[in-house]
Amino acid sequence: MAWVGAPETVACPPWCGGGHDEAHPVDRVHWSTGTLLFEPVLADAEFVRVDEKTFEQPLRLLVTMTQGYRELGPRVTMVHENTEHGKGFDVTLTEAEQVGRELLRLAAEGRAAPVQAVHRQ
């Protein structure tokens, strides 16, 4: 990412939800108000141990957009909500558009095919 000027001279982008601590502009990260948080039905749940007990925790995927201090543009972040911070990944806006188009193409192709059982030999 390229860097731009001081944070106090850079206004929030229109997609930012605001709510920043103006006393610490260098810590400012713009967060999109539009996010997608969902539990993919095909994803396996995780098992978490707390106080000698095991709990099943469904996988929740968060898709959002952020732009950090002095970053020239936003990034799209996809992260498994239940994991430690930083275990997701970021993509550029161009990559997000490519993935989005391909997901739509694959879904349309899958829906257009006749439903039939697959038999193993």
Ligand SMILES: [Zn+2]
């Ligand atoms: Zn902002």
